Amino acid sequence: MRQIIEDMAEHLVKVPGVIGVLLGGSRARGEHRPESDWDLGVYYRGGxxxxxxxxxxxxxxxxxxxxxxxxxxxxxAWLRVDGIAVDWILRDLDRVEQVWADCREGRYEVGVQAGHPLGFWSPCYAGEVAYGQVLADPTRELTSLRRQTEVYPEPLREQLMAGAWEAEFLVGAATKGAARADSLYVSLCLSRAVGVLVQALFAWDRRWCLNEKGALEVAERLPGLPGDFGPRVRGLLGSQGGTAEQLTATVARARALVEETLVLLRG
Known part of the structure; x- marks a missing residue:
């Protein structure tokens, strides 16, 4: 299958506008299962x-x-090759390079994107390159960019860690929702608060966070993080309750977790 994918990459770079092809996802990181998808980043420029x-x-x-x-x-595009999913994912190389320039200056965006309930965090573009494997790169542009992104930018780290203040703000907002027994609002506030903390913790460890999937499992294993972080998050999000009293108690536990994590980040 690997040879099929490499041949496919060589055909893709012959398409006018395509600059290079990168293997991404679990296959690139060596964390895949036999049935895992093959994710191909197809980097293009212009038309x-x-x-x-x-x-x-x-x-x-x-x-x-x-x-x-x-x-x-x-x-x-989503393809099937010998019964295995192969995904082509388009990436505008000019935009990726601009995001990388922003990352080096400590700037990032969080955009609305279907399939990303926490939003799409722009540093993902740089992380995809950093963790990917170059399959086809006639101009060597992807190879050069990958080498650059291997070093996590300190300005970005500082800004993502500083952005964890939002988790504290969200817990405060959830307190008001809990008093009204507004389960939906409380759930949204707490899940986003945890997501913001996870993004900050990845940055704290100088690690690229590509998306929400599996992010908690990685975050809870980061060195220096208390071992009960993951279980506490699962307890909060898995059984928040439905009454005002139950929701208030859940928010109080969330507040304690957020405060402890902020102490660590600001340490």
Missing amino acids: LDLAALRALAGPEVEVAGPGGWGPWVNGG
Whole structure:
């Protein structure tokens, strides 16, 4: 299968507009299972020849052009090769390079994107390159960018850690929702508060966070983090209760967790 993927990458870089192809996801990190998808980042610049890309994918595959999957995930295609899912994920290289420049200056965005309940955090673009494997790169641009992103920018680290203040603000907001027994509002506040903390903890460890999936499992194993962080988060989000009294008690536990984590981050 690996040879099929490498051959596919070589065909993809012949599509006008495509600059390079990167293997991403669990396959690139060596964390995959036999049934895991093969995620191919297809990096392009300027006008992308969608007709050529669709011809390569085949008539039975729908290819979404730039923006077809939303402002951040962009576009791509879902294929099946020998019964295994192969995903093409379009990435505008100019935009990725701009995000990387922002990261080096400590700037980031959080955009609304379907499939990302915590939002799409722009540093993901740099993290994808840092953790990816270059499969096809005729101009060596991806190889150069990957080498750069291996070093986590200190200005970005500082800003993501500083942004953890939002978790404290959200817990305060959840307190009011708990008094009204507003389960939905409390749940949204607490889940986002945890997500913000996890983003900050990844930065604290100088580790790229690519998305919400599996992020808690990674965060709770970070060196220096109290071993009860993960179990406490699961307790909060898994059984928050439905009455005002139950929700208030849950929010109080969340407040304690947030305060302890902020002490660690600000240490």
